[in-house]
Amino acid sequence: MLQRDYIMRLIEEFLAALQRMLEKKEFTSRRETLEKLYDQYVGPHDFYHMATLDDVFKALAGEDAEHRAMKIQMLAELYYYDAQMETEPLRKMLLQKAYAMYDWLQEHEQTYSPMRVKRVEEIRKAMSINDK
Secondary structure, three states: HHHHHHHHHHHHHHHHHHHHHOOOHHHHHHHHHHHHHHHHHOOOOHHHHHOHHHHHHHHHHHOOHHHHHHHHHHHHHHHHHHHHOOOHHHHHHHHHHHHHHHHHHHOOOOOOOOHHHHHHHHHHHHHHHHHH
């Protein structure tokens, strides 16, 4: 129970930090903050930003189930917002990774999340716009 509470607090802290990053007006500042969020919450930005999905899941395989799910949720959000600051084809790659992370969560997490369902729809729309 304590570990679950800790994970929930960590996710809330992460989402608050992400929200503060989004409020920054300057692109460079937002980019730097996003990179710090990768480093602080999931691991090295340089690795996760460009890693394949297989490499990402291999890197997270050593985590216990709860921490892995937490990091996948955080990565999904990071990839989603990272994609908003990139151009094609990197934008599409990041959206695909975000979608895959949310898809994994939908399959493996036992809790329903309306935010997750909404985000999956947003990603689908963004990817279909890019395909046209």
